[in-house]
Amino acid sequence: MDNTEDLSARFILGQILSTEIPRTPMIPSGSTQAPSSSGTRRSSRISGRDAGAQTPTDIVRHSMRRRISQSITQKSQPAPRRTAPFVRRKPRSSASMLFDDEQSPRILLKNILMTENVKSPLVHEKTPSGEPEPPLASSSTTNTHHSIELSDLDLSDLTVGNVISTAKGLNRKRPRRSLNVTAFEKRLRGADAEAEERSNEASSDISSLSLSSSTSLSLKTPFVDVGTERKGLQRKVSQRRKITEEEFGAAVDKQQITGGTRFLPGKQDLSDTTHCEGFTLGLSKLSEPDVTTDILHCNTALYPQPDAITSDLSVMATQDKLTVAASQIQKDLEEREESMRESEEELNKVQSQAEEEGDVPDDVSQRENEAVSRSEEEVIVSGINAEEEEGTADSEAQENIEAEVVVFDFQEEVVESESQEEVVVFESQEEVVVFESQEEVFESDSQEEVVESESQQEVVESESQQEVVESESQEEVVESESQEEVVESESQEEVVESESQEEVVESESQEEVVESESQEEVVESESQAEVVESESQEEVVESESQEEVVESESQEEAVAASDSDEDEDASQTSNKESSSFHPEPDHRADPESVADGEEHVDKAEHPSEDYPTDFKPRATMDSSSQFEEDGITSGSNKDDGKTERQRSERLDSNLELISRRSCQSEGALVVPIVQEEDLDKAREGLSEVKSKDLGSNLEMEGDENMVEPSNPEQSDASDTEDEEYPTEFSPEEEEDEEDISSKTPAFVRAKRNFFIPDPSDSPTVFKDNQASGTTQAVPAAKPKRARQVKKRSTARKALPKSYLMTVFRHFAKTKVASDVYPVLDEIMDKFFDRLADDLETYAAHAKRTTIDVEDVVLLLKRQGYVNDKVPVEVLIEKYLRMDQRRLLIPIATSGNVVIPKIRK
Amino acid sequence: MLNKVPGLKKTIRARAKGHINIRPTSEAMLELVTLLFLNSLAEEAKTRAFEDKSATIRSNHIRDVSKKLLKKARG
Numbered sequence: 001m002d003n004t005e006d007l008s009a010r011f012i013l014g015q016i017l018s019t020e021i022p023r024t025p026m027i028p029s030g031s032t033q034a035p036s037s038s039g040t041r042r043s044s045r046i047s048g049r050d051a052g053a054q055t056p057t058d059i060v061r062h063s064m065r066r067r068i069s070q071s072i073t074q075k076s077q078p079a080p081r082r083t084a085p086f087v088r089r090k091p092r093s094s095a096s097m098l099f100d101d102e103q104s105p106r107i108l109l110k111n112i113l114m115t116e117n118v119k120s121p122l123v124h125e126k127t128p129s130g131e132p133e134p135p136l137a138s139s140s141t142t143n144t145h146h147s148i149e150l151s152d153l154d155l156s157d158l159t160v161g162n163v164i165s166t167a168k169g170l171n172r173k174r175p176r177r178s179l180n181v182t183a184f185e186k187r188l189r190g191a192d193a194e195a196e197e198r199s200n201e202a203s204s205d206i207s208s209l210s211l212s213s214s215t216s217l218s219l220k221t222p223f224v225d226v227g228t229e230r231k232g233l234q235r236k237v238s239q240r241r242k243i244t245e246e247e248f249g250a251a252v253d254k255q256q257i258t259g260g261t262r263f264l265p266g267k268q269d270l271s272d273t274t275h276c277e278g279f280t281l282g283l284s285k286l287s288e289p290d291v292t293t294d295i296l297h298c299n300t301a302l303y304p305q306p307d308a309i310t311s312d313l314s315v316m317a318t319q320d321k322l323t324v325a326a327s328q329i330q331k332d333l334e335e336r337e338e339s340m341r342e343s344e345e346e347l348n349k350v351q352s353q354a355e356e357e358g359d360v361p362d363d364v365s366q367r368e369n370e371a372v373s374r375s376e377e378e379v380i381v382s383g384i385n386a387e388e389e390e391g392t393a394d395s396e397a398q399e400n401i402e403a404e405v406v407v408f409d410f411q412e413e414v415v416e417s418e419s420q421e422e423v424v425v426f427e428s429q430e431e432v433v434v435f436e437s438q439e440e441v442f443e444s445d446s447q448e449e450v451v452e453s454e455s456q457q458e459v460v461e462s463e464s465q466q467e468v469v470e471s472e473s474q475e476e477v478v479e480s481e482s483q484e485e486v487v488e489s490e491s492q493e494e495v496v497e498s499e500s501q502e503e504v505v506e507s508e509s510q511e512e513v514v515e516s517e518s519q520e521e522v523v524e525s526e527s528q529a530e531v532v533e534s535e536s537q538e539e540v541v542e543s544e545s546q547e548e549v550v551e552s553e554s555q556e557e558a559v560a561a562s563d564s565d566e567d568e569d570a571s572q573t574s575n576k577e578s579s580s581f582h583p584e585p586d587h588r589a590d591p592e593s594v595a596d597g598e599e600h601v602d603k604a605e606h607p608s609e610d611y612p613t614d615f616k617p618r619a620t621m622d623s624s625s626q627f628e629e630d631g632i633t634s635g636s637n638k639d640d641g642k643t644e645r646q647r648s649e650r651l652d653s654n655l656e657l658i659s660r661r662s663c664q665s666e667g668a669l670v671v672p673i674v675q676e677e678d679l680d681k682a683r684e685g686l687s688e689v690k691s692k693d694l695g696s697n698l699e700m701e702g703d704e705n706m707v708e709p710s711n712p713e714q715s716d717a718s719d720t721e722d723e724e725y726p727t728e729f730s731p732e733e734e735e736d737e738e739d740i741s742s743k744t745p746a747f748v749r750a751k752r753n754f755f756i757p758d759p760s761d762s763p764t765v766f767k768d769n770q771a772s773g774t775t776q777a778v779p780a781a782k783p784k785r786a787r788q789v790k791k792r793s794t795a796r797k798a799l800p801k802s803y804l805m806t807v808f809r810h811f812a813k814t815k816v817a818s819d820v821y822p823v824l825d826e827i828m829d830k831f832f833d834r835l836a837d838d839l840e841t842y843a844a845h846a847k848r849t850t851i852d853v854e855d856v857v858l859l860l861k862r863q864g865y866v867n868d869k870v871p872v873e874v875l876i877e878k879y880l881r882m883d884q885r886r887l888l889i890p891i892a893t894s895g896n897v898v899i900p901k902i903r904k
Numbered sequence: 905m906l907n908k909v910p911g912l913k914k915t916i917r918a919r920a921k922g923h924i925n926i927r928p929t930s931e932a933m934l935e936l937v938t939l940l941f942l943n944s945l946a947e948e949a950k951t952r953a954f955e956d957k958s959a960t961i962r963s964n965h966i967r968d969v970s971k972k973l974l975k976k977a978r979g
Contacts, residue, residue: 798911799912803910807939815961832919839924856934857933860936865940880936904928
């Protein structure tokens with residue numbers, strides 16, 4: 001330090017050069033020139049490379065540089081071949097620097113090698129010392145040409161000489177191959193011959209060396225051709241040997257010319273490979289090439305499907321737990337619902353069976369069950385129905401009636417609900433055909449009808465009617481009443497089945513009507529009139545007036561109620577009844593009406609509604625209702641043993657009839673006509689089924705017989721309007737009680753023709769009633785229609801099951817459980833909603849009211865089905881049928897003439 | 905695919921809020937859209953079923969898939 005001041009630049013440089021390792025990039029491929037530190041280098045060769053590589057590398061560089069300069073000048077000193085690998089390894093960091101040389105070290109070395117004749121690896125007898133210089137010198141000098149096997153230019157075998165020269169003990173790495181000395185020598189000689197030019201001395205040395213070393217020497221590369229001298233420059237990695245520290249040191253010492261060139265490639269290779277590997281790894285991680293392409297293409301549309309799908313999958317996978325839980329919950333709910341439904345169905349079935357057997361209690365229970373089941377299913381109606389139905393369940397007769405009556409109030413709701421499943425369908429007033437299962441219908445009718453029929457009282461009446469039926473006189477009356485409702489259906493004979501009464505249209509089965517009271521049909525629209533009637537009926541029930549009287553009254557009421565157009569039959573019967581029993585009903589109507597009113601008020605809302613409308617015809621309606629009720633009561637009195645179902649049915653049917661009459665208007669006639677027809681058919685069908693019930697209803701049949709005559713009478717009057725009914729009916733009614741039942745069929749039949757306006761026959765009173773009834777019927781019909789329409793729309797599915805399932809199976813290509821249909825349906829529902837919404841928006845955006853092809857194409861694009869890769873046409877070709885394709889894509893005909901279809 | 909989609913036009917018109925017409929060509933396109941949707945739905949459901957190690961597609965598979973697919977089909 002003290003000398004620093006005095007030191008001249010030169011001195012300093014010299015010092016630096018000698019002592020410190022200059023950090024110069026010019027150092028050739030770090031041919032280790034730091035023999036002094038070679039030992040350390042070697043020991044810490046690896047570490048030295050990375051960490052303290054600077055020092056040793058610098059040393060090496062410095063030494064190498066000097067060597068080069070020396071060699072260039074001297075050109076005599078052999079250029080010891082440094083072990084290229086070692087050299088390569090050492091100054092890896094400097095490898096890059098080496099390239100910065102003016103000349104690539106490789107080229108430099110090559111030149112050197114070319115010029116240098118003698119290049120023989122020194123045989124180090126001593127371990128390379130840490131001194132750079134002496135070992136270098138020694139190495140250089142002592143290097144023999146033993147490494148003849150190595151080309152002079154082959155620096156990779158730099159340490160060959162060292163290996164050979166170094167002490168064997170130090171030679172850590174021994175060639176595994178045993179060497180054939182003779183062969184080796186021969187080769188050497190051969191090589192020597194080639195290399196004679198270069199090194200005669202070397203040859204001798206080589207030979208000597210080879211000889212000397214043949215035994216002791218373990219050559220790693222025994223077969224090294226001289227011709228491979230050139231190859232030495234070829235960087236044969238295969239020939240590369242691992243170099244020990246000693247070797248390295250020796251090589252460094254020997255080497256005068258930096259063979260740094262050798263170092264680079266190896267290192268480079270390694271680095272390159274590592275880099276490449278890393279790079280490739282990174283590339284392989286790219287999962288969404290489409291994204292990049294999309295970005296490149298500035299395609300901002302949604303990702304193409306495969307990506308989405310994959311992403312979806314991943315998302316789905318993640319969502320699995322949640323969805324599974326949700327699905328499970330849904331499953332549970334569904335299961336519950338299904339179970340409920342099943343139970344309901346079972347109940348219905350049971351009920352139907354019970355009906356056949358005519359077990360009243362069963363019916364009641366069944367009804368209850370039905371009601372309960374229904375209520376569960378249907379929110380709105382269910383709540384109401386449940387109450388009502390439950391109520392009905394509690395009280396067999398009256399209670400049921402009441403409940404039903406209450407239910408009537410919610411006709412609309414009930415209608416919807418009822419329409420939903422099972423027998424309830426029957427109730428769907430529109431669906432007269434419900435008679436599918438009379439039995440079921442019967443029960444359901446009683447309830448459903450109640451619901452549907454707005455007139456709660458009808459229920460009462462129906463029930464009462466049923467009761468009436470039981471009693472001969474009552475039966476007739478009831479039947480007539482029920483027939484009135486049933487009048488729509490002229491299947492009087494089926495009266496026994498009465499269940500069909502609901503369809504009532506068939507008045508013939510008045511007897512049956514009473515039973516069936518397919519109140520279900522209840523003409524439904526009868527709300528108002530029915531209400532009144534029901535009220536009266538209720539009263540009747542309560543009053544339990546004489547059967548006959550009741551019947552008559554009910555009949556009259558029925559007649560009166562028949563103002564409504566819907567139920568010609570019913571109206572006929574009612575009218576007839578009313579007219580015929582005019583005196584009687586009047587007598588009874590009052591108390592009954594009062595009673596009805598009372599009952600009615602309690603029960604349903606409809607009554608309140610019906611009151612104002614039914615006001616006028618109420619008188620007659622009441623009578624009719626009373627009739628029904630009376631019939632019911634009488635029936636109940638008489639036929640306790642009879643199936644309560646029948647009673648209920650009758651009541652229901654009566655009520656329905658009445659309701660129909662009252663509510664039906666001319667406009668509504670259309671509907672009831674249809675219904676009647678249906679009812680007729682259904683009735684006929686039911687009649688067969690009900691034949692079984694007939695057995696149980698034999699008692700009633702007797703009464704029904706009475707109805708039959710009345711029915712024919714009614715049929716006679718069928719041509720006439722309701723007004724005719726009273727005239728026709730009156731004589732019938734005037735007949736025996738038993739005749740009443742027989743009358744009803746005729747009446748019912750007559751009622752059918754009610755639609756034909758024929759005011760001539762109707763008495764003035766009735767006319768008035770009719771007028772009012774018609775007017776009332778009209779509004780009643782409208783809501784009925786609206787209800788019907790609504791029912792259709794809500795229940796309508798977008799796609800039929802068969803189509804949906806076939807298409808789905810086709811696309812799925814795996815097995816598909818059939819329970820997927822409901823889920824699929826829901827999904828398609830939502831899909832269509834969205835589809836329509838979107839398309840509409842697009843069209844509106846284009847100020848059009850027509851959905852065009854381009855709208856749909858735009859939608860497809862936005863959804864991602866169509867993009868740059870997948871044009872629309874491809875999809876069209878793929879999925880659509882020929883006729884559709886022809887629509888969308890102009891095709892070339894066989895005459896090679898393109899005829900584009902003219903798009904409208 | 906070989907069959908028409910019965911009542912497709914009606915459903916769309918029914919669900920459209922306002923009055924809308926549909927050309928026959930666009931009707932065909934509508935069928936295409938529904939078919940594509942069903943196809944992707946079936947595919948996704950199939951994959952989902954495979955995840956559950958089931959060769960049969962069941963309702964829960966579809967339900968899991970539906971939400972995502974419906975969102976995608978929103979356009």
